[in-house]
Structure formats: C-alpha cells, structure tokens
Amino acid sequence: MPDETICGRAWVFGDDVDTGTIISAKYMTKADASGLPAYALIDLRPDFAEGAKPEDVLVAGRNFGCGSSREQAPFVLKQRVSCVVADSFARIFYRAAVNLALRVIELPDATKKIREGDSVSVDLDAGKIRNQTTGQSYDIHPMPEFMKSIYDRGGLYAYVEERLKEKGVAHEQR
C-alpha cells in the first residue's frame, strides 16, 4: 500500500521526552481515552495539543518516549500529528507506535536538521525527509520488514485479527 507524502509544520522538542510528559497520569483517570489527546505534551508545550494539525510532524532529540510503557503516549500523538521524527526512540514507545501504526522515523541530529516551525515533507516510499524551509533532504532508513508489515496493515490489531480468523477457519474445517 503506497504511503502518501506527509507535509506539515515541525514541532520541535528536546532529548529524553518521557511518556509521562507526553501524557501525564493525572489526566489518565478515565476508562475512556478519547479525551486524552487534548492533553498531549500540555505541561511542556501548552500550545501543541490545540495547535497541531493532522499533517504536522513532531521532531525530537534522543530517547523520545522513554519511561513508562503507557500506550496512551503514542495514542495521543497519533491523534495530533502525522509522524514523529527523532534522533532516537526509547524501545517500548517505538514498538507501541509501530503497533498503532503511528509513523516513527529515526533521523540522526533531527533537531539540528529541522527547526521549530519549519515546513517538512516526509515521503516514506521514497525514503526521504525534506526540510522545505532549508531546502535540505535526508535519507531515511527503511523500517525492518516485519515491523513494516505490521505498519502496512494499519497496526498489530489487524494482524491479530487475521491470525484469529485463521484459527477460526481451522476450527470450522474440523
């Protein structure tokens, strides 16, 4: 399934943005998570949750998404931006993002290459990030094949659904 090119404004953050900063426990009291995206990164950047447009790109430094495994963190970001580009990602956040089909892209020195407010386009099929403001383009490492297959299905849920259907079919045949 070909990926559309994303083109939006960059929201730039620093290193070690932990999942508790992405979405704080003080907001996570309800069973229903639908109200949470309004609080994404709110203590660090109060203007982000309201101001981010769906095509925008979150850019960060090292170790993005460290700390707690709360999946509400990639969940709220998926409701706010089209992708996250960072120097490096903490492991739990990265895999949870892949499982939710939130585009996560590693780019060395991301916050030097892309500055706050820059216009950024991301072409995953071509494997390129282009900073429209500076005119510079950067290659993106392709995602490992297995992870890409999860992402291409729209997330791990679809994968589990397929596997359960296979099991269901096997039962019917018996």
Next chain:
Amino acid sequence: MTLTEKILAAHCGKSAVRPGETINAKVDFVIGNEASTLFAIRDLEKLGCTEVFDPDRVCIIADHMTPNRGIDEAEVVKINRAFNRRMKIANYFEVGQGGGICHVVVPDRGMVTAGEVCVGADSHTCTYGALGAFASGMGSTDIMCALALGEVWMRVPETIKLVYTGALPAGVTGKDVILRTIGLLGVEGARYKALEFTGAPIAELSMDSRFTMANMVIEAGAKNGIFPVDAKTLAYLNGRAKRPHTLYEPDADAEYERVIEIDVTGMEPQVAFPHMPDNVKPVSAASANGKIYLDQVFLGSCVGGRREDMTIAAGILRGRKVNPNLRLIVIPGSQEIFAWMASTGIMTDMVEAGACICPPSCGPCGGRNLGILASGEKCASTTNRNFRGRMGHMDSEVYLVGPQVAAASAVLGYLADPKEVL
C-alpha cells in the same frame, strides 16, 4: 549464545538466534495492571475473543489506582475485575486479599520461573529477570496479542555483560548498585539491549535486591536484565514456582556487544537527583551545596517495597522519630508483606516513629495516589523514576534512593548519608 539469546531461541523453536533477528516468541506468562491493560481489554472484546491463550498464565492485577481512588478510577478497576472474571483468570487478588503491586505479587506467588518468557503491559516487567527469566515490558497492544495468541513479536537484543567486582559495603543494597549502573550507562546507554548481571557481588545480593536491580534496567533503556540462577534463586523458587524451571548458562564463547566492569568496593549509597534516573551521585553529594530539606520520604513501590527494604528502614526508624518537617509514607509491596511487617513488629516500630502506612499499591510513585507532591516540594523516594512532574506538581522534585538513605533522611529531615544516624 548469551543467556537472553538462549531463552529466546528456545521460545521460538530455533536452535539459535542472533541479535537483530525478529522472532515470534511464545510467552509463558503475561502480566498487566488495570491502567495499562484497558486498550487490550477493549480490543479483545472488539475482536470477539472470548478466551485468553491460557487463563492460568495471566495476572492483571489492580495496583496503580487502588484502593479505588475516585469514581473514574473505580470504573477502570471494575472493567479490569470483570475482564478477569469473564476470562476465568484465577490470578486476581483484591485489595486486602492478597493484592498489591503486580511486580511483587507475581514473583512472590511463583507465577514466573527461571527460563521462562514473561511480557507485561508495564515497563517494570523486567523485574522478573532476577529469576533468570526473560522478562520485558511492552505496550497494551502487544499484550493484547500475547493474551489472544500466546506469543509476541520481538527483535533479539544484543547483550551487554556487566561484571561486578569487589565487596559490597554494609548497608549498600541492590538499589544503590543499579543506580550506580544507570548513572554509568545513561538513560539511553542500554537502549534495546539485554543486560546480563554477573560477578561475586551479584551472588552476595538477596533476591529482593536482585528484583530491585532487574526492575530498573528499563531506566537505562534496556529490553531486559537477567541474573544467573544460583542457590538463592532456587531456594526462592522451591515450593513457590507454579511450573518447573529451565536452567540456561551463557556459552563460554557467547558474543557480547560490550563487557563493562563495575567495582563496588567502598561504594557509597547512591542518589538519582532530579529529574533523570541517570543523574546519579553518591549520597555525600547531597550536602555539597548545603542540606536538601525534604517534604516527604516514600518507602515502597515495586522497587523499594519488599521485605529487605522494610527491614533496613525499620533498623533506622526503630526508637527514632520521623522529622516533624516531613511526611514518611510507607507502602508495603503486597498484602503478604503488610502482614509480615505486622507480625515481625516492623510495622509497630515504623508507626511509633511516625510513619504513615498505606495500603499495598503503587501509591504516589507514578503521581496517582497516596502522597502526591505540591509545587516546590521535595521527596526522597525508593521508586524508580524521577522525571519532572512524576510524583505530582511539575515544580516538585524526586530524589531516588535506597531504603537506608530513605530512613535516615526521614529521621533527619534532609537528604542524608545514613552514617549520620548509624
């Protein structure tokens, strides 16, 4: 192969695996808590999944918001309780009836054993690596997959071998050793890696100290942390573990990405200063710029709420009083530990000192309940994270410490070297 590689190979039906390989690993046990498993419960329902892969191999206990903190939280716990009942998961323990923090209850009730793969919807699932198991924290959707299919996708990690040398000074526990280690590695230093703990000092550590150390490997970014299985491990598992264990040894020619030697001779108790778990200094640094006066001391959590922690803290609190300028909150890691504290007299000693003993749960660790910090407040805490705003107001500060420093600081009123009271 390294220890981790061997366990993962055995769980994906291969004779060998190499770092970087993506596998589908069969899981032996799945854990979660009421907060982290909501998405999984909702998704399993949407999938029409009427059973989990094995109801005896699951434990999704309520610990983050219990006893029910408010109406919203009560509804979350209700969803969790109903799920456990619907799926016939027997490993559910109510507050007061065996309940407590998942990472204390799960190993103490023998739900994970050596050589197994355990994944959990909680970043501190890595705790069970102390048992010589592969244990790793993941997101809710991964756990949904594990619950439905009994397996989870994984990239085989490179292993960093940690070789500890020297003699551990008295009073220095696993908390101090792991803080020092995280200080050396950095919050990203073990990103995606397996940590293998070796060396004579490791063998000297109690199981409680090993659980504490394994618990915090995620703070250096690690996928898992694993301890060798020795006489202490076997004594712990004997008569407790629900399933037979499997023993593995790393190969003599196992390939490690790095080997790091850490000499613990003469080391001081350690402190992670605000606001990063790797901002670690020896406790003597606490008085470098005058005393750091505290508003709260918290003794508890999946890192610091075990019997060893309570014993060490009680040794300092006994016959002394909590400083009137702060609050000492004590939360036993489980109902069992709570009862043990009562029967050993430790609870009486702490109560007489002025400790506020709270129900077994995560409490204030993650900023949810039972001891939240106001603006400008400072807390010395036996927990594992001190990011800004973790335990309350964004302008509060959390200092991560072991039980000895916690108790000494509670008595003196400031972040203190235990030598000042001992």
